[in-house]
Amino acid sequence: MKICTQNELTYTPTSAECSVAAPFNSFFRTKFLPGFGLLQDGGVRANNPLAIALKESNKIWPSAKKNDLLLSIGTGVSTSGCYSVPDASNVFCDGSIPRLIRATLSSPCMDGEQGFVEALNYLPSDTKSDIFRLNQVIDGPLPRLDDVEKISSMLDLSYSVPDHLIRTILASAFFFFELDDEPVKRHDDFLCQGSILCSRGDTNIILKQIFLEMPNAHFQTARGQNLGGIHGNDGCSLCGYYRKTVRFSVTNVDEMTSIEIANTRFSHKIGGFPKSAQELLTEQQSYAHFGRADHKVAQWPPSRVCYCSRATKRRIQFLEPSLDQKRRKV
Ligand SMILES: [Zn+2]
Structure with a gap:
């Protein structure tokens, strides 16, 4: 039995031929792959994936x-x-x-x-x-x-496209929250401090759409604590990096809470919620002070730098002497 090489399998036209053939050969013919047999449109097996x-x-x-x-x-x-x-x-x-x-x-x-x-x-x-x-x-x-x-x-x-879907996408697909520090125990609750961040760099376009779909929108918790308005000046005006620092309280670190984008008519959860403060700490691997087990770059406590600062760092590294020059000095 001959097994296809990885190259043969990933060759785009071959993959397309394997995936589009209808069962009765009336549109596209099935594709035979050595080692796999006759392949046809996967929609016949799972039309809705x-x-x-x-x-x-x-x-x-x-x-x-x-x-x-x-x-x-x-x-x-x-x-x-x-x-x-x-x-x-x-x-x-x-x-x-x-x-x-x-x-x-x-x-x-x-x-x-x-x-x-x-x-x-x-x-x-x-x-x-x-x-x-x-x-x-x-x-x-x-x-x-x-x-x-x-x-x-x-x-x-x-x-x-339903308005409800557009508002849900704007809130849950583009915005998420991270703690900036561990929750602080107070007399009868815990104070959480963190940042609402945007997953995209073109924040201004997203904010404009939010203002259009949800006039006078602001951030709030599920319990109705107002976390402030949504403004274009939260973050960096040069690169579009968005960060809104917020504080809110929870009765204990296991209390499930949410952050929402809301106005007087609508409220939609931002990405990742509902979640407890303890779950946020675990996901951000706040206990991994000497590096994360999954080697991701996120650190604890998180360093918040805009895209301009990251580009500057990259330029500095580029201007360093090449490895050859370094060896010569040694
Ligand atoms: Zn910037």
Whole structure:
């Protein structure tokens, strides 16, 4: 048996041929790989990869107890997909083969929309508010995969993204919180000090969108402690690095809390919440004073420098004498 080399497997056209072939050779032909056999479109096995995505995210972020946002995107759903029930039994419609075909086509393996609905049954109810599905409703039967003439008429279809989803993405996909120090025990609570940070460098664009979607938005805790307004001047105006220092209290370090972006009408959690102060300390590896076991660069206590400062450091390293010069000096 010949096994393909890594190069053969990662060769893009080969990978594409392996992944797009429909089962009946009507669109693209299947691809035979020595050592693997005949390969075809994985959509036949898992048309909606929601379960696969959840499993993979668990591998990538093992400490995350839940996902901030899960967005499933469909390729179109027909309004006329329902089977109309006839008045009398008809062998051509109700025989075993037609029933098998209908069952297959409407099963989660072949119908992505059905796959999404059924996958939701296996998820905890408290996670469903962070799961969204976008799909284009199409009147009449769905066009064939290779019906390119339909593309021009489909361009005119309106495609809308719910405002709720936009606000959720703005809050949970771009902003997160880190402690800057260990919580301080006070008389009857703990004071947490930390930074709300943005995962992107183009903060101004994100802030503008937040002001548009949620006028007068501010940060607050789940208990309603106001953490201050959202301003463009939090951070560095030169490079777009965003950092808003905040303080809030929790009754104990195991209390589950959240930081939200909110105004009088809406509130949306930023990334990573709900979480306790103890979980934040553990995730930031505050106990690893001599270096983290996973060798990540994050330090405790965290050093907060904007992208300008990081670029300066890089330039200084570049201007150092080359290794040859150093050896000569020795
Ligand atoms: Zn900067």
